[in-house]
Amino acid sequence: MIALADCNNFYASCERVFSPALKNKPIIVLSNNDGCVIARSNEAKSIGIRMGEPVFKARKLIIENKVNVFSTNFALYGDMSKRVMSLLDNMSPDIEIYSIDEAFMDFSGIQDCFKLGLEMRDVVIRHTGIPISIGIAKTKTLAKVANHFAKRDTKKGVYVLDSVNQINTMLKSMPVSKLWGVGSRYARMLNSYGVKSAFDFISLDENWVLEKMTIMGLKIQHELKGKSCISIDTNPSLKKNICTSRSFGVKVTELQSLKESISSHAVRCAEKLRQEGGCARYVSVIIKTNPFNKLDDYYYGYKAISFNTPTNDTIDIVSAAENLLKSIYKKGLVYKKSGVIVGDIIPQDRVQLNMFDTDQKRAKRDNLNSAVDLINQIIGRNTVHIGSQGISRKWQLKREKLSPCYTTKWNDLLRVRC
DNA sequence: TCTGGGGTCCTAGGACCC
DNA sequence: TCTGGGGTCCTAGGACCC
Numbered sequence: 509m510i511a512l513a514d515c516n517n518f519y520a521s522c523e524r525v526f527s528p529a530l531k532n533k534p535i536i537v538l539s540n541n542d543g544c545v546i547a548r549s550n551e552a553k554s555i556g557i558r559m560g561e562p563v564f565k566a567r568k569l570i571i572e573n574k575v576n577v578f579s580t581n582f583a584l585y586g587d588m589s590k591r592v593m594s595l596l597d598n599m600s601p602d603i604e605i606y607s608i609d610e611a612f613m614d615f616s617g618i619q620d621c622f623k624l625g626l627e628m629r630d631v632v633i634r635h636t637g638i639p640i641s642i643g644i645a646k647t648k649t650l651a652k653v654a655n656h657f658a659k660r661d662t663k664k665g666v667y668v669l670d671s672v673n674q675i676n677t678m679l680k681s682m683p684v685s686k687l688w689g690v691g692s693r694y695a696r697m698l699n700s701y702g703v704k705s706a707f708d709f710i711s712l713d714e715n716w717v718l719e720k721m722t723i724m725g726l727k728i729q730h731e732l733k734g735k736s737c738i739s740i741d742t743n744p745s746l747k748k749n750i751c752t753s754r755s756f757g758v759k760v761t762e763l764q765s766l767k768e769s770i771s772s773h774a775v776r777c778a779e780k781l782r783q784e785g786g787c788a789r790y791v792s793v794i795i796k797t798n799p800f801n802k803l804d805d806y807y808y809g810y811k812a813i814s815f816n817t818p819t820n821d822t823i824d825i826v827s828a829a830e831n832l833l834k835s836i837y838k839k840g841l842v843y844k845k846s847g848v849i850v851g852d853i854i855p856q857d858r859v860q861l862n863m864f865d866t867d868q869k870r871a872k873r874d875n876l877n878s879a880v881d882l883i884n885q886i887i888g889r890n891t892v893h894i895g896s897q898g899i900s901r902k903w904q905l906k907r908e909k910l911s912p913c914y915t916t917k918w919n920d921l922l923r924v925r926c
Numbered sequence: 927t928c929t930g931g932g933g934t935c936c937t938a939g940g941a942c943c944c
Numbered sequence: 945t946c947t948g949g950g951g952t953c954c955t956a957g958g959a960c961c962c
Contacts, residue, residue, distance in 0.1 A: 546962095606961090606962085607961075609962075688960095689960065689961080690960085693958085693959065693960085722959085724959080724960075790954095790955095812956095814954085
């Protein structure tokens with residue numbers, strides 16, 4: 509069995525630990541620049557303050573209900589997280605720290621999972637003051653479902669989901685949008701096909717799920733049916749990506765102020781990189797304008813370089829970032845109109861012709877359009893994307909509506925080899 | 927007026943190799 | 945008349961997570 513421990517309303521609970529007078533009072537925690545609500549106590553949830561809501565929209569509710577408002581204090585949350593995780597680690601054979609407030613634990617071989625869950629919950633609240641919920645089931649995704657129901661049982665806070673009947677009942681009462689791995693896009697798509705509950709989802713044809721939601725969707729489905737596809741990772745590898753980003757409180761149009769931000773972001777990135785003991789092969793800079801501002805055009809500037817020699821040197825990273833910034837600013841941020849991607853990226857809707865070596869040359873020399881028509885006829889599409897290898901096997905498979913022939917990144921769940 | 931920050935994985939095409 | 949194919953790496957972009 510796998511257990512998922514999840515701290516309840518983690519940031520809000522952390523703040524409450526240090527201000528006991530706030531017990532049973534509504535609390536919210538805000539993002540950078542105090543822009544959005546990123547954590548809410550149960551009381552704040554019941555008032556109707558929504559997750560991610562901009563503060564100015566929730567202001568009325570906040571004032572009327574005398575909600576206690578905090579800016580983020582990540583040093584505090586990180587420290588509290590370490591304490592919680594170390595307690596859980598002491599009581600469980602194997603643990604995967606999944607996020608600042610969640611951990612998966614391997615409960616295989618445990619006689620009474622429910623009892624151990626209750627003990628953990630008790631120990632954590634006594635030693636840290638943070639309430640946690642624990643869901644226990646056969647797979648990670650089912651443990652997430654179990655946790656969903658553990659949260660609703662405020663008395664016990666532990667839920668073991670083990671019989672098929674019980675699982676089906678729970679999945680029937682759970683909207684598909686609440687499933688781990690189903691975000692707003694997939695939820696909307698699934699709803700449009702009449703798939704409303706998690707149970708509707710597991711009843712879908714596997715090939716349909718694969719086609720619409722890639723291998724990720726199929727894994728969710730298998731996990732919900734009790735077939736484990738996502739194992740516990742107790743030995744996390746180095747980060748594959750390190751990012752420092754901030755929103756500006758106000759609109760910025762001067763290169764100089766962008767440069768200052770980019771430099772300090774780059775320094776911070778280099779710090780994180782050295783902490784990890786890693787090296788950077790690749791640096792990229794992205795600048796966007798406010799997507800919510802309907803009055804201005806939306807700009808998205810992107811530029812990246814690869815280092816010949818991977819580095820963790822602050823100077824290298826900062827100067828690379830500054831150079832990238834300059835080229836974006838000059839090329840894109842000032843001139844380009846909404847939605848245009850700046851940098852070295854080629855627009856998606858291109859018609860690139862490169863069918864067969866000899867034909868390609870002839871086509872370029874003679875008449876590009878007729879060759880495009882020819883390809884369209886062959887593959888029966890209006891828009892042509894043909895690679896340098898001509899119509900590859902990948903394309904042929906696609907035309908026959910078979911699965912893609914990628915294999916290297918797929919696990920044993922589904923091996924489609926051509 | 928004011929809308930977060932830091933990550934992951936998968937897909938697909940292009941370049942290139944043998 | 946015929947058009948190799950299997951593999952890796954790179955990269956952008958789209959989905960997701962907390």
